[in-house]
Amino acid sequence: MLKGLNHFIQEYERATNTHDFAQVRPFIKHDAVYLFSEGTYRGMDEIQHAFERNWRTVQDEVYRITDVEWLSYSESMATCIYHYYWRGVYNGAEREGRGRGTNSMVKEDGKWKMIHEHLSQMPR
Numbered sequence: 001m002l003k004g005l006n007h008f009i010q011e012y013e014r015a016t017n018t019h020d021f022a023q024v025r026p027f028i029k030h031d032a033v034y035l036f037s038e039g040t041y042r043g044m045d046e047i048q049h050a051f052e053r054n055w056r057t058v059q060d061e062v063y064r065i066t067d068v069e070w071l072s073y074s075e076s077m078a079t080c081i082y083h084y085y086w087r088g089v090y091n092g093a094e095r096e097g098r099g100r101g102t103n104s105m106v107k108e109d110g111k112w113k114m115i116h117e118h119l120s121q122m123p124r
Contacts, residue, residue: 002070005078008105008112013065019055021048029106029113037121058095061088065101076107084119098122 008027015023025044034041034050041050055061068082080103087096104116 001073001075005070005073005080005105005112006068009065009068009080009082009103012114013063016051016063017061019061021051024051027112027114029108029115032113032115032117034116035118037119058086058088058090061086078105078112079103 012024012027015027018024025048028044028047030044032043032047034047036050039050041047064085066083066085068080071079071081073079082101082103083098084101085096085098087094089095099119099121101120102116102118103114105112106115107113
């Protein structure tokens with residue numbers, strides 16, 4: 001089971017790095033709740049807006065998920081914590097950052113979907 005969950009996280013990371021929300025959408029449950037440093041986003045439309053705003057703000061962003069630790073998992077639900085790293089161009093200058101993430105997934109129609117993501121930046 002963990003192999004499938006780890007694959008899901010890797011594919012979610014890959015989709016995020018396409019900067020195309022059509023690639024990310026299949027990984028997110030329609031009524032998911034995302035908590036980012038700047039706000040809370042409920043449902044697909046708000047989450048899409050947050051992703052696309054970030055991609056416009058940080059050009060050429062590369063996002064990485066590492067050190068995934070599965071806190072709990074079953075056939076229908078899973079929760080993990082991890083470190084994330086990003087780098088890209090912000091206001092014309094190369095920038096990078098890091099933080100901690102928590103994701104909760106549910107199985108819907110035989111496929112894993114994000115029901116919750118919480119990202120918090122760590123100080124430089």
